[in-house]
Amino acid sequence: MVCPALPQMALPRTVTPEMRALVVDWLVQVHEYLGLAGDTLYLAVHLLDSYLRCSRVRLHRLQLLGMACLFVACKMEECVLPEPASLCLLGAGSFSQAELLRAERRILSRLDFRLHHPGPLLCLELLAALAGSNPQVMLLAAYFLELSLLEVEAAGWEPSRCAAAALSLARRVLHVAGSGLEPALYSPAELGPLEPCMARAVLRGPAPGRAAIFLKYARPQRRGTSLFAARLLRCPQPGPP
CATH class of the missing domain: 1.10.472.10 (Cyclin-like)
Known part of the structure; x- marks a missing residue:
C-alpha cells in the first residue's frame, strides 16, 4: 500500500x-x-x-x-x-x-501498512535525463535534495516536486543551458517554496547536528560538492556567451 x-x-x-x-x-x-x-x-x-x-x-x-x-x-x-x-x-x-x-x-x-512511497531519487534521475543534465548538475541536485530532508518545511511535498526544485536550483546556479527536453512539470511559483528552503540549508553549512550530509558530499567520491555549493549560490557561475 x-x-x-x-x-x-x-x-x-x-x-x-x-x-x-x-x-x-x-x-x-x-x-x-x-x-x-x-x-x-x-x-x-x-x-x-x-x-x-x-x-x-x-x-x-x-x-x-x-x-x-x-x-x-x-x-x-x-x-x-x-x-x-x-x-x-x-x-x-x-x-x-x-x-x-x-x-x-x-x-x-x-501507518496501517501504508509503507510504499515513490522516492524523489528516481524522479530526479528521470528529470535529469529528460533535461540532458550533466553529472555535475546531477550531483549538485542530489546534494540539494538530500539536504532538504533536514528541513521540516520540505517534508510532505510530492517527491517529483522536490526533485524538480533541486534540479532547477542546481541548473540555475551552474547556468546550464537546457537541451530542449527540459520538462515543465511545475511552474516557478510551484517550486518557489522549496528552492529557498534548499538554498537556506546549503548556506547554513555544517551546523552542529546537521553536518552529516555536508561531510558526505565533501568526500572525493562526490567530488567535494558540498565544499563549493554555498559559494555557487552566493556567486553563480556566469552563463555561456
Missing part, C-alpha cells in the same frame, strides 16, 4: 524542528555506515514524518523511532537486511532489540 504524501508537516508539541533534524542527521550517518541504498534513506525519513504527524512521541524515544523507521525501510528496499542487534549497537545501547521490534510493530499498525 502507498504511504500518502503529507500536505503540510505538523510536528508533535514534544518534537521541535531542531530535534527532528538531529534524528535525520543521525539516520544519514547510520545509512551511510551500513552502505544502504539511497531510496532507503528517503523512505525512512518519510515514515518518520508520517508517524510524527499522526502520533505523540516521547522525546527520549525519538532515536528509537528513527531507527525503527530505517529498519522498516530496509525491509522495503534492501536485498540484505541489517541485523537488529547491529542496529541496537549503532544506537549506543539506548534501546534493546525487543524495543526496536515493538517500535516496528507500532509503526506498521499506526
